[in-house]
Amino acid sequence: MSERTIPIVDHRYASSVPPVPRQPQPLTPPLDRLHRPLHDLRISVTDRCNFRCTYCMPKEIFDKQYEFLRHADLLSFEEITRAARVFIDLGVRKIRLTGGEPLLRKHLERLVEMLHALRTPQGQSPELTLTTNGSLLARKARQLKDAGLDRVTVSLDALDDTAFRQMNDVDFPVAEVLRGIDAAIAAGLTPVKVNMVVKRGTNDQQILPMAEHFRGSGVVLRFIEYMDVGNTNGWRMDEVLPSQQVIDRIHAVHPLHPLEPHSPGETAQRWAYDDGAGEIGVISSVTRAFCADCNRARLSMEGKLYLCLFATHGYDVRALLRGDAAAGLDPVSDADLRAALAQVWSQRDDRYSLLRGTAAGQALREQRKVEMSYIGG
Ligand code: SAM
Ligand code: SF4
Ligand code: SF4
Numbered sequence: 001m002s003e004r005t006i007p008i009v010d011h012r013y014a015s016s017v018p019p020v021p022r023q024p025q026p027l028t029p030p031l032d033r034l035h036r037p038l039h040d041l042r043i044s045v046t047d048r049c050n051f052r053c054t055y056c057m058p059k060e061i062f063d064k065q066y067e068f069l070r071h072a073d074l075l076s077f078e079e080i081t082r083a084a085r086v087f088i089d090l091g092v093r094k095i096r097l098t099g100g101e102p103l104l105r106k107h108l109e110r111l112v113e114m115l116h117a118l119r120t121p122q123g124q125s126p127e128l129t130l131t132t133n134g135s136l137l138a139r140k141a142r143q144l145k146d147a148g149l150d151r152v153t154v155s156l157d158a159l160d161d162t163a164f165r166q167m168n169d170v171d172f173p174v175a176e177v178l179r180g181i182d183a184a185i186a187a188g189l190t191p192v193k194v195n196m197v198v199k200r201g202t203n204d205q206q207i208l209p210m211a212e213h214f215r216g217s218g219v220v221l222r223f224i225e226y227m228d229v230g231n232t233n234g235w236r237m238d239e240v241l242p243s244q245q246v247i248d249r250i251h252a253v254h255p256l257h258p259l260e261p262h263s264p265g266e267t268a269q270r271w272a273y274d275d276g277a278g279e280i281g282v283i284s285s286v287t288r289a290f291c292a293d294c295n296r297a298r299l300s301m302e303g304k305l306y307l308c309l310f311a312t313h314g315y316d317v318r319a320l321l322r323g324d325a326a327a328g329l330d331p332v333s334d335a336d337l338r339a340a341l342a343q344v345w346s347q348r349d350d351r352y353s354l355l356r357g358t359a360a361g362q363a364l365r366e367q368r369k370v371e372m373s374y375i376g377g
Contacts, residue, residue, distance in 0.1 A: 029091030098376025116148025137180030289353030
C-alpha cells in the first residue's frame with residue numbers, strides 16, 4: 001500500500017448565521033441561482049457511528065480521542081421538526097434521515113412519527129426515508145415502519161464476509177446486515193435500496209456477487225462511485241471505478257438496458273435486467289456530474305445547513321431556532337426562519353462536481369470540506 005497523509009481536521013466547520021431579510025419574501029418556493037428548486041432535505045441526526053468504514057470514518061482519525069458532539073449541541077427532535085416544517089413550505093417533499101449512523105440516535109422512531117405528522121401544502125406527508133448501515137435494522141425495522149417511515153436504504157459494500165469486515169473495520173459480520181435487509185422487507189419498508197460504494201482494488205471484485213445476490217429479490221442495488229468527500233479518507237482518483245465499467249461487467253453476464261429516471265434530480269441512473277430480474281442503479285458522482293438538477297439541502301445534527309456535499313461553509317440554522325445568548329441572538333419566528341432560508345437557497349450556486357476538474361474546483365478542494373459522517377450521504 002502506498003503512503004498517504006491524512007490531515008487532522010476539526011469537523012465543526014466555518015458557518016454563519018443567515019440574516020433575516022427585512023423585505024417581505026415571495027410566498028412561492030424559491031429557485032436557486034441555477035434555477036434549481038429545493039426538493040430533498042437530508043437530515044443528519046448524529047455524528048456517531050458504530051462502523052469505521054475506511055472511506056468515511058477512518059480509524060486513524062475517528063479514534064478514542066476524537067471529540068464527538070455533546071448531546072446538548074444536537075438539534076432536539078422538536079427543533080428538527082420545526083425546521084422541517086419550514087423546509088416543506090419552501091418546497092421540500094422528501095426527507096432522508098442519515099448520519100453518522102442514524103439508528104444510534106435514541107428513540108429515532110419518535111422523530112419519524114413527528115416528521116410523518118407534517119403536511120405539505122397539498123395535505124400529504126413528506127416522503128420519509130432513512131440511510132443506515134443496517135447493523136441495528138433487524139431490531140428496529142418494524143417500529144420505524146409503524147412510526148411512518150416509508151423506505152430504507154442500506155449500505156453494504158461486500159457480500160464476502162472477510163471483505164465486508166475489512167471495509168467496516170470493526171469486524172461486523174455481513175449476515176447481520178442481510179438480516180436487517182430481510183427485516184426491512186418484511187416490515188414493508190420497500191422497495192429497499194442497497195448502496196455499495198465501489199473502491200477499485202478494494203471491493204470491485206464484489207460487484208458481480210452483489211448483483212447476483214440481489215437480482216430477482218426486489219431489492220434495488222446501487223453502485224456509488226467513491227467520492228472525494230471530506231479530507232480524511234485519503235481519496236485518490238485511481239481508486240474510483242467509473243460506473244460505466246460497473247455496468248459493463250454486469251451486462252457481460254446479465255444483459256441490461258437503461259430505464260428512464262423516476263424524477264428530475266434523481267442521483268442514480270437506472271438499468272433493468274433484460275430477463276426481468278429487476279433493476280440496479282449507478283450513482284456516478286465523479287464521472288457524470290448531476291449538479292444541474294441538484295435539489296438537495298443538508299442539515300447537520302447541530303443544525304448547520306449545507307447546500308452541497310462539498311460545501312466549505314454552512315449556515316447556522318440552530319442559532320435562528322434556538323437563539324444564541326453569547327451572540328446576542330433571540331430565537332426567530334417561523335416566518336423569519338422561512339425568509340432567511342429562502343434567501344439562502346435563492347443565492348445558492350454550488351456545483352462542485354461540475355467544477356471538479358477545473359481551477360475553481362481545485363480551489364474549493366483546497367478549502368476545508370465537510371466529512372460525510374457529518375452531513376450524511
Ligand atoms: N451510516 C449510514 C450508512 O452508512 O448508510 C448513513 C450515513 S453514510 C455517511 C451515507 C452514505 O454515504 C453511505 O451509503 C455510504 O456508503 C456513503 N459514503 C460515505 N463515504 C463515501 C465516499 N467517500 N464516497 C461515496 N459514498 C460514501
Ligand atoms: Fe458509519 Fe455510514 Fe460512514 Fe460507514 S459510511 S462509517 S456506516 S457513517
Ligand atoms: Fe449537488 Fe454539490 Fe453533489 Fe453537485 S456536487 S450534485 S451541487 S451536492
